[in-house]
Amino acid sequence: MVPEPLKNRRRGIRMRKLLFVVTMMILTLGLVACSGTETEEKSVDNVDLSDGEEAEAAEEDEDTAEEEATEEEADDEEVHEFDKEVIDNDDITAHLVSVEKIVDHDWDEEKYEITFEVENKRDSTIVVQAREVSSDGKMMDESMLMMSQEVSSGKLADAVLTIQNYDGDLPEIEEDLEMILHVFDMDDYEYQLDVDVKIEF
Numbered sequence: 001m002v003p004e005p006l007k008n009r010r011r012g013i014r015m016r017k018l019l020f021v022v023t024m025m026i027l028t029l030g031l032v033a034c035s036g037t038e039t040e041e042k043s044v045d046n047v048d049l050s051d052g053e054e055a056e057a058a059e060e061d062e063d064t065a066e067e068e069a070t071e072e073e074a075d076d077e078e079v080h081e082f083d084k085e086v087i088d089n090d091d092i093t094a095h096l097v098s099v100e101k102i103v104d105h106d107w108d109e110e111k112y113e114i115t116f117e118v119e120n121k122r123d124s125t126i127v128v129q130a131r132e133v134s135s136d137g138k139m140m141d142e143s144m145l146m147m148s149q150e151v152s153s154g155k156l157a158d159a160v161l162t163i164q165n166y167d168g169d170l171p172e173i174e175e176d177l178e179m180i181l182h183v184f185d186m187d188d189y190e191y192q193l194d195v196d197v198k199i200e201f
Contacts, residue, residue: 077100077101077102077103078099078100078101079098079099079100079101080098080099080100080201081097081098082095082096082097082098082099082199083095083096083097084096084199086116086181086195086197087181087183087193087195089193090121091120091121091122091126091183091191091193092118092119092120092121092122092126092183092193093118093119093121094116094117094118094119094128094159094181094195095116095117096114096115096116096197096199097115097116097117097158098113098114098115099112099113099114099115099173099177099199099201100112100113100114100115101173109164110164110170111162111163111164111170112161112162112163112164112170112173113160113161113162113163114130114160114161114163114177114199115158115159115160115161116128116158116159116160116161116181117156117157117158117159118149118151118156118157118158118159119151119155119156120151120152120153120154120155120156120157121154122153122185122191123153124153124185124186124187124188125150125151125152125153125185125186125187126150126151126183126184126185126186127148127149127150127151127183127184127186128147128148128149128151128159128181128182128183129147129148129149129181129182129183130145130147130161130179130180130181130182131179131180131181131182131194132178132179132180133145133161133163133177133178133179134177134178134179135171135172135173135174135176135177135178136172136173136174136175136176138171140163140171141165143167144163144164144165144170144171145161145162145163146161146162146164147159147160147161147162150186161179173201174201175200175201176198176199176200176201177198177199177201178196178197178198178199179196179197180194180195180196180197181193181194181195181197182194183195
């Protein structure tokens, strides 16, 4: 009878030999499989150039399709320019500049951007926000609205209200857009100003 430690050592040596043989076979097969095949060189004396006309026609069709897509995007997008004074007092001046519908066909997204130019005449920073926004008499969900613009003392800033629906269709604005511009002072919480704004198209 062979002692147990000697038996285990022989078994380990056999396993190493077997592992070595299997590894060598795999490497040999890999080298044979990856061995290069001869490439055959062919001369390029006779080239048929008749495909050039087809390529030109395909390019023209592609250009036409791109132009039509660009025209379609331009048709989807709308820009209404305004120069309407919304607020003018000793503390603040605000003008409605534009209402723009932006369509991104690549990401299948659309949004409205309503831009106000705001001048802060106070001695401290103010914040301008849009509240209670509605279009054509129907309130818009707060989750679609984004506008909070700080304006430093004596400075101008563009306060942009973005209306974008990530969960569905964007509401149409056909006749009017109404909101309250809410202005407050970051240093003086006593100062608050709410101005009703109605934009008619």
